[in-house]
Amino acid sequence: MTVTRKHFWYVVATSDELTRTAVLGRKVLDEWLVVFRGKDGRAAVLRDRCMHRHAPLSKGALVDGTVQCSYHGWRYDSDGVVVGVPAEGARFKQTKRRCAKTFTTREQDGFVYVRLADDGPQDIEPFAMPFWGDPNWRHIRLVNTFANNVTNCAENFIDVPHTVFVHPGIFRTSAGQKITADIRRHGATVDVHYYGETSNLGWFKRFLNPDDAAIGHRDSFHAPNVTEVEYVFGPKRRMFIISQSVPEEDMRTRVYTTLSYDFGRFSRSRVLDAFTKRILRFQGQAVIDQDLDALAEQGEVIDKYGVDFNNTSADAIHVLVESLQQAIADGTDPRTLPEKKAQIEFVI
Ligand code: FES
Ligand SMILES: [Fe+2]
Incomplete structure (x- = not known):
């Protein structure tokens, strides 16, 4: 099975900095990412590009566990699904076609990790930080x-x-x-x-x-x-x-x-x-x-x-x-x- 750098896990934030209001812009292997916590508290990573007119989502705000684009207010949940379009008012309907690219995340040892491609070996794990959680350390x-x-x-x-x-x-x-x-x-x-x-x-x-x-x-x-x-x-x-x-x-x-x-x-x-x-x-x-x-x-x-x-x-x-x-x-x-x-x- 081919292995590339995209098949490994990379830190995109510390757990601390990913607060309930944080929307972070990150880059990994030339991919532009927006990182935030969804409604359920899990870390989410999407491509940092709004589907509407391509404003960077990382300039947006976290509203009720969704990222709201700073340009015309489209809102994305942690699966990348567009869950609100202000200009459409009551006519707005959620569809599968309006979904941003998402990446797999993992939170471990006080770090939030992303993996850019999921088609590699599934037994590659993030590095285990020694003595994390040990009360003497x-x-x-x-x-x-x-x-x-x-x-x-x-x-x-x-x-x-x-x-x-x-x-x-x-x-x-x-x-x-x-x-x-x-x-x-x-x-x-x-x-x-x-x-x-x-x-x-x-x-x-x-x-x-x-x-x-x-x-x-x-x-x-x-x-x-x-x-x-x-x-x-x-x-x-x-x-x-x-x-x-x-x-x-x-x-x-x-x-x-x-x-x-x-x-x-x-x-x-x-x-x-x-x-x-x-x-x-x-x-x-x-x-x-x-x-x-x-x-x-x-x-x-x-x-x-x-x-x-x-x-x-x-x-x-x-x-x-x-x-x-x-x-x-x-x-x-x-x-x-x-x-x-x-x-x-x-x-x-
Ligand atoms: S560019 Fe994001 S809502 Fe228009
Ligand atoms: Fe040195």
Whole structure:
């Protein structure tokens, strides 16, 4: 069965932002979408084009669980059916012919997802967010738009060598440190287990790893668009950074970053956790701001000269990421690729 990028699930909103009055305009894979909650509270996604004279529905308002077009007031329910045309008054009759294009949605782990095509494998699920709903875990969400494609964004989010150049001091500082990693492609996933990382986290270390505990670090890429970074600092602190990269257009990617953490007594206490949340939010956004610039600059060069990358041993991870993306571009289900394993070594 052919698999394309349209067969995967993409975040179009957080559950919080889809309030009872919200009408959101979104783009996914060049498709323009309007997102809202229908009468029954379920998330609905329609093509963002009124059937009448093609005003964008996302400029409209939510009236009694229906979207009302801002131009002449046609109203659409969550199945895309036109349920009201003011100019027709009492003569209005609902017909099947007046129905906007709709897309399948799913709400899970505080996210609203859309799938643009339903004719692919039915066992592709949205990424399951770790520890969502677990009372000991806290979550912070950040949303940013990158001027680059999904693959380059995802590669950046699990790229260790860039951190000493793009985030010096904040995140890591160059120390000529040798890092070893086991990498494995299995199914639609690339897993990376790092060894030999010591506490090299700039000033942030005092907060994240005050006892200088051994660091466990694992990164994963889940094709086509999710990266998962996990850090374990000793027995008491564990953190995930999950980035869901949503392709709006070829070189425009909306990224939902979730920082999930269990810092033991720090996250159990309300006062300490309020402080932790502020630091993590501030620090997380500061790191992302630096990547936004780096990826925008890379994107401009790629727009001008195209892609002809050169690889080092550390880039073996990206080569595997690109092999999964290439499979999808070729119409192949990435889960059917054979397993691959390697060990890499590099210096940061
Ligand atoms: S364009 Fe939407 S009601 Fe006329
Ligand atoms: Fe970065």
